Amino acid sequence: METIRIATTPFEGQRPGTSGLRKKVKVFQQPGYLENFVQAILDTLPELQGGSLVVGGDGRYFNREAIQVILRLAAANGVRRLIVGRGGLFSTPAVSCVIRKHKTQGGIVLSASHNPGGPDEDFGIKFNSANGGPAPESVTEAIFERTKTIDRYLTLDTPPLDLDQLGTFTLGETEIEIIDPVSDYADLMEALFDFDAIHHLFNSGHFQMRFDAMHAITGPYAVEILENRLGAAPGTVMNGVPLEDFGGGHPDPNLAHAQELVALTQGKDGLDFGAASDGDGDRNMILGHDCFVTPSDSLAILAANAHLLPGYRQGIRGIARSMPTSQAANRVADFLGIECFETPTGWKFFGNLLDAGRITLCGEESFGTGSDHVREKDGLWAVLFWLNLLAVRQQSVAEILTDHWRRFGRNFYTRHDYEAVDLAAAAGLVDHLRRLLPDLPGRQLGAEIVSYADDFAYTDPIDGSVSEHQGLRIGFESGARIVYRLSGTGTSGATLRVYLEYFEPDPMLHQRDTQEAMRPLILIARELAQIEARTGRAEPDVVT
Numbered sequence: 001m002e003t004i005r006i007a008t009t010p011f012e013g014q015r016p017g018t019s020g021l022r023k024k025v026k027v028f029q030q031p032g033y034l035e036n037f038v039q040a041i042l043d044t045l046p047e048l049q050g051g052s053l054v055v056g057g058d059g060r061y062f063n064r065e066a067i068q069v070i071l072r073l074a075a076a077n078g079v080r081r082l083i084v085g086r087g088g089l090f091s092t093p094a095v096s097c098v099i100r101k102h103k104t105q106g107g108i109v110l111s112a113s114h115n116p117g118g119p120d121e122d123f124g125i126k127f128n129s130a131n132g133g134p135a136p137e138s139v140t141e142a143i144f145e146r147t148k149t150i151d152r153y154l155t156l157d158t159p160p161l162d163l164d165q166l167g168t169f170t171l172g173e174t175e176i177e178i179i180d181p182v183s184d185y186a187d188l189m190e191a192l193f194d195f196d197a198i199h200h201l202f203n204s205g206h207f208q209m210r211f212d213a214m215h216a217i218t219g220p221y222a223v224e225i226l227e228n229r230l231g232a233a234p235g236t237v238m239n240g241v242p243l244e245d246f247g248g249g250h251p252d253p254n255l256a257h258a259q260e261l262v263a264l265t266q267g268k269d270g271l272d273f274g275a276a277s278d279g280d281g282d283r284n285m286i287l288g289h290d291c292f293v294t295p296s297d298s299l300a301i302l303a304a305n306a307h308l309l310p311g312y313r314q315g316i317r318g319i320a321r322s323m324p325t326s327q328a329a330n331r332v333a334d335f336l337g338i339e340c341f342e343t344p345t346g347w348k349f350f351g352n353l354l355d356a357g358r359i360t361l362c363g364e365e366s367f368g369t370g371s372d373h374v375r376e377k378d379g380l381w382a383v384l385f386w387l388n389l390l391a392v393r394q395q396s397v398a399e400i401l402t403d404h405w406r407r408f409g410r411n412f413y414t415r416h417d418y419e420a421v422d423l424a425a426a427a428g429l430v431d432h433l434r435r436l437l438p439d440l441p442g443r444q445l446g447a448e449i450v451s452y453a454d455d456f457a458y459t460d461p462i463d464g465s466v467s468e469h470q471g472l473r474i475g476f477e478s479g480a481r482i483v484y485r486l487s488g489t490g491t492s493g494a495t496l497r498v499y500l501e502y503f504e505p506d507p508m509l510h511q512r513d514t515q516e517a518m519r520p521l522i523l524i525a526r527e528l529a530q531i532e533a534r535t536g537r538a539e540p541d542v543v544t
């Protein structure tokens with residue numbers, strides 16, 4: 001079959017952000033836009049020629065069209081074998097699992113994660129390396145550089161492939177294998193967790209749960225694992241049918257966007273357990289009866305209990321958390337006598353530590369938790385981890401949480417987001433803070449005394465690469481912290497994130513309301529950054 005060479009010119013702004021290239025669908029629909037980026041990936045990674053690649057996405061609007069484009073370009077560029085999820089679907093952690101299991105040279109994930117989908121909403125694309133994880137910055141920067149000079153792409157003139165039929169097909173010289181997107185992943189979960197124990201919990205007669213797939217990719221995964229393999233009652237998975245626009249919702253599992261589920265866990269007849277995942281299946285939210293587990297606490301609790309579960313019985317080697325994630329995990333690491341790394345925001349920063357065997361568990365405040373079983377954060381994995389824990393400890397979520405705080409103390413934690421802020425105002429606010437930093441140590445703010453203040457930079461302990469300007473940290477003598485960062489995943493204006501944390505050793509004070517307990521620190525943070533004056537916002541848009 002003849003390879004067609006199409007002349008093209010570069011598009012501005014194809015630099016991948018925290019997690020790949022994310023833009024409005026309309027931007028991706030411009031002729032040549034997606035083609036240029038995919039060709040830039042193929043040009044940057046010569047190992048893909050003659051190699052194999054996994055392709056799939058979260059099923060959002062434009063997923064199917066994008067897959068057809070990618071398959072043609074990959075075939076025209078000499079990729080030997082393409083593994084595609086049926087219907088063009090794969091959750092992000094499943095792509096990671098399949099890359100590793102089938103030993104491919106990488107994968108292309110189509111998703112804008114937790115951002116809404118639909119013709120006027122978001123789309124995204126990212127490249128994952130042979131280890132199954134998001135490509136490191138050196139690779140994403142090289143891809144970006146290539147997008148700036150690209151002058152042609154290679155494709156084939158072929159009709160669209162039927163993505164809904166399992167089997168092996170050919171496209172030019174390339175073999176295309178359409179596989180069930182769920183089974184490899186479900187098998188991996190079965191190898192890590194005690195499915196018998198979870199099955200018993202489900203059948204104990206006194207355990208009620210729901211998993212909210214938010215009409216996104218985890219529906220089919222959760223039905224297969226929770227209902228089919230583990231025997232949860234039919235209907236345990238809610239909003240389980242993936243839709244191109246996620247039913248018009250915002251597929252982000254947090255207290256603001258999963259209100260339906262949150263309500264089900266509250267009050268006299270509230271469920272014992274509620275969990276949700278996001279658009280592409282890598283995030284998780286964990287709820288108990290009348291109780292919410294912050295992602296930071298979740299990481300610490302998983303670390304403290306991992307040895308109770310089959311896949312982690314031998315103990316964990318180390319932990320990593322993103323910088324804005326609370327220091328609760330450090331307390332567990334200290335207790336276990338293992339290392340705890342502080343990395344910049346973005347799952348890609350965990351990759352080297354996982355590959356080098358320095359860490360087993362990692363997590364982020366942004367509802368991401370994972371381990372060395374794949375190289376992405378993994379929503380359903382976290383849910384199964386919790387279910388296995390509940391089954392083994394025979395305690396409720398609230399009991400496990402309270403127990404943990406009693407043992408290690410509580411790191412109260414909240415994040416305040418100011419969304420769609422004017423770009424110049426956001427940049428001005430960060431500049432203002434940056435200028436203040438050198439004079440802060442030793443200063444008293446409210447009742448707190450600053451012990452350090454810096455612009456976070458990270459040197460990767462494995463490859464020595466340095467990432468600068470990863471957020472502004474202000475640490476207090478009490479152990480409290482304020483972190484300011486601009487989101488790397490937003491698509492309109494700037495999103496200012498303010499992360500707040502303070503440590504409370506006294507169990508008598510552990511049940512306080514978070515926002516109330518953190519009020520003094522919240523006020524310090526607002527005042528120091530002049531948030532209202534600079535952004536016009538008196539209150540954050542989202543509090544998690």
Ligand code: G6P
Pocket residue numbers: 018019113322345346347348364366368486487488489490497
């Ligand atoms: C994505 C990334 C995470 C990151 C999160 C928040 O989910 O995979 O690694 O923590 O976005 O990023 P942001 O830059 O928006 O704070």
Ligand code: ZN
Pocket residue numbers: 092112113114278279280281282283
């Ligand atoms: Zn996601």
